[in-house]
Amino acid sequence: MRSSFAKSIYVGAAVLGLAGLSAVTTTTASAKSSAVKVTSSKALTTDATTRNVNFTGTNALYSKPGTVKGAKVVATTTTAKRLAASKNGRDNLRAYRVATTNRGSVYYKVVTFDGGYRGWIYGGKSTSKFAGGVASYDTTKTATAPSSSAVYTLKSSAVSSTANKAFYAQPAWAQYKVGRAKVNGATLTSTSAYKDTQFTFSAAVTNREGDTFYKIATAPGATDLVGQWVAASAVTSPSEFNASTQVKINIATVHGNVVDSFNYAPKNVTSSEGTAVDLSGDSDLSSEATQAATKAGYTLSTTDNINKAALKAATIGGTVTLYATKSDQVTMNTKVFIASADPTQQPTVANTTTDTSVDSAAKAANLITLPSNTTFAPFTGALDAAYTSADALAYLNGNATLKTLYSPKFQDTNASGTKTWYEYVYTPSSATPSTFTKGGTLNAVYTATKTATTAPSTSTSTNTSTGALENKAAKDTPAGTSTGSAPVVTAPTAGTPAH
Template identity: 50%
Template structure:
């Protein structure tokens, strides 16, 4: 009995030991097979624009790929859905690494453009296609150039404040927050505020703002993207895109002004298009005449330096147009109107000391630089009043001691250079 029992206990113990060994081995094998390990991890090298993504909201964002040991949640699925629905470009997402696990799952490392969220998210089973928790996303959409702008016109930046970074004071390599860590073409555009820009395309950002791509035809410094609202029309034309007219004083041979008029081919189908600036009825000729500097007129005879060149001007060419200075003129002071104390009026001609004072004032007025050098321009009333007072026209005293005070309220609001004006006086 003991022997049999002993043997029974022995075998029982042996069986128990065997069972323990088998159980331990089985548990270890199961743990090894369920552990998630990263078998490969590499940086994404495709074009940056193809790596812009958004969250689908089906997966959370973690500090490590999948359920790797120590992985923590960076953004829940609720947060992922909120970011996906955002209208803010800072919530755009860039994928920049990909990892594959021993189970064949693919995880992508991503970051929001503002850097607020960074981590790993399940991306499906292929390392060449976004799936699972992310999908491809276009940060901008193509748009039509706004009707207020034209692809054939020239523009400049309306303002160039380097302290402002709102998409209007300089141009950018891409619309703001549409590409990860892509900034302005020039941080401070104040040195290029007169650069001529041409619009070629437009895009709408996640915020719903319209940006336009401009080409800097002056020196290329501002070629890039800018908000459509940042541009103002310029009447200037780059020399390379127009015809330069050098207005040359025929008497001195000096260029008194240069202007560029737009080149509009008479026949655009020709291999080398030309534009007629010589014929008086053409639009080009009228533009060249409109740009003649103030105080000058076209010289007598044929004023063009080369008739042939003026008849067939080419894009980017330079022409000479001779001008002569206009004769000097002055604002003429006419008869004075004496308003008597009883309300009656009569035309009065000063005599004696009053006439001497009047003539002295006229001489001084003619020499006043504030009006004598405004040939061909309109003189504002305030400028005229100051010049008249400085010349001595404000008060005229007759031989009998009667004082006549200039009635400045009767002066015209604007005076054209060369105009004849009457001065009105009130008797004191």
């Protein structure tokens, strides 16, 4: 509006051109008499929820209606465009006054939800609807609510005696100056009183930031929260698992007993069931898992080799088992050495291990490691407690992953020229007794038995005697033609478990 007004003055002066001074004076007086003025300014009184708006990016924000003398820019059109595209709920706008000018233009006074920007913006030519630099805006979008019969409780990570990051009077940043839930007229500042409350929900929405909130339908013993909202990330329901958006997290002892379980929805994941999602660096998941383990009386680290590998290989709709220990327990890495039961089947490659803690049988063997994505319950015991060779073997034979290992398949040709597929089957034969130490290692020796097997689904012919150790799921990968040697695998870095 300001630019068009200036243009009209310029054109008028050009038309006058060589006219006399009196004509110029008359024109100037006429311009002053037609200066833009506010003829009406009043507070908007319609329902506040109908006055949520967003910038369109076509007009700037001013300290006064834009064409009025003295108006200063509060936010340029570039800033308005940036705020219009923002994914932050703090940038939502509430319109609260309307003004009209003697030129028939409408201006709205607006403020961002965080109060960072406040001013007047052009709103078209009618007060019946928002136009020009602002448009009506829904601060939330309807989402799929859980089943009305599904029972939810607060996650361990959402229970606090000093903070409330779970309950809201309205979904976060959905309405101007409406924040945390209120109980008996006071803003709720802790959630510990509701740690065992069972909730059901009647509706769900997502806010501008993409966070989901559930409207509380029932809360036995906490009826003061009915009708208010809870962050979906703050609640869990073992009976209500969404395979399209969640990963099931089990907290288990090293013996496989599940002590706690919760459903976790990674942020910013829009893919469907089966999509790989790396949770190894997810701080929210780490915090929730650690607190769940602590609540059950256990200690858990999401950064140890086993748990980190499990989180890294997570999939939407899948289950991840994280292992926890008692506070006085330590877990041991596992090193596996291969020794053939048949001296003629010993590896032909020179042994490279110099670990003096390994017994004589292991020194004549090759140190091997499982594929990096393999996980298994660790060898665990009380700090400084002794364990025997029998204890270690019982652990290995009782572990579904470690009790039987396989080499890649390979072919051998006998004297008559007949080709047969074989694989080496490795089983625990001995282990070195020691004590449980933090970061310690269990050293075990496996016997390699050459066994006839079926042909793999695909084959290669590389005439090599080497190959990587396989777990059961991958053992059909061929390793080429063998010269009769057990597979040779490079020793892992010291202190790294074979998984």
